[in-house]
Amino acid sequence: MPPSNSKYPPIQPGGSLIVAWQVKNKHILVVGGGEVAAGRIVHTLNADANVTVISPSSGLNDEVAHRIACNQVTHIDRKFTPSDLDDNVDMVLVAVDDPDASTKIWQLCKERRIPANIADVPSECDFYFGSVHRDGPLQIMVSTNGNGPRLASMVRKEIAAGLPGGTGEAIENVGRLRRRLREVAGAKGDGPKRMSWISRVCEVWSLEELVEMDDEDIEALLRYYSSDKVPTFEQVRLGDKADAIVFDGSMGFAC
Known part of the structure; x- marks a missing residue:
């Protein structure tokens, strides 16, 4: 064990590696068309990714339908099939209310070594989404490592309120x-x-x-x-x- 008065920062196991993942022009699949999928789409479009949404039209909420109508994303009007991973996919974001289907997609991504995030299932995520404050090039993300997304949002708002203007x-x-x-x-x-x-x-x-x-x-x-x-x-x-x-x-x- 290192001495308690060590000049080096102590190790705190259990965290995540917080990085700014560059996905510009990368191909990202978003499986689902509800509120959570809408949030994932905003994050990936803000990062200049090429986004494909896979969801039956009946499952689209107004925001996702708007993104499709504005040609901001590509839409595949059906449920996910394994062949959807064949088209040079760089990342998969799953946001469907079907635990069995989500787990199967996660397993397929693991087999193909495609990084994936299964909404609301921390154990089936290669990475987490945090609560983000954006001001031009400034991005501040607060992560609870999947423990409390709503709490992350509260902390992010407190931090943003304390930042000086400009x-x-x-x-x-x-x-x-x-x-x-x-x-x-x-x-x-x-x-x-x-x-x-x-x-x-x-x-x-x-x-x-x-x-x-x-x-x-x-x-x-x-x-x-x-x-x-x-x-x-x-x-x-x-x-x-x-x-x-x-x-x-x-x-x-x-x-």
Whole structure:
């Protein structure tokens, strides 16, 4: 056993590996057409997946029917058959009120090594869906490892309520800065320096300043990269004038 005062984080068994699964252009099957299926469809479409819904038309709720009518998903108007897994399927999400049928689909997916999630059956899931807060590129997921989905939603709302406004916009701007930095300093060996410099920008600039950052600010910031310096927001906006502003001991600032 490691000493209790170890400088390393303690191991807490029983959790899940929380990852951001990239499914853009992947083929995902959603079996079912009710409320749970509708939620699964939203999650996968938001992740730019190619979604096929397998369900008799009589089992579609209004939201799923809307997705089909708008050609956001492909619809197969019948119940699931094993041959549905033959078409280069990357993931299967089952949301039908039939435990026996769900288990059979789970077993088929296991045989073919296709990751699957069987709604409301944690033991038949390769992964769980959590409660997600979304603000542009920002995604925060709360998972209870299948123990309490409603409680996860309550926790997620509490976290979202505590976030400062403009967080998503600030992240978008930092992403633009990172992409532009790669264009001007894209050498493979520059990776650690780029990451360190971007991290320092996020520490020096406030969230409000990152929200205000525009293309001109990005270009001005990049001029400091080669010297490995991080200017303040004021230095970027004022340029040389910022260096001439000094405190003279009075109630204000003088040049």
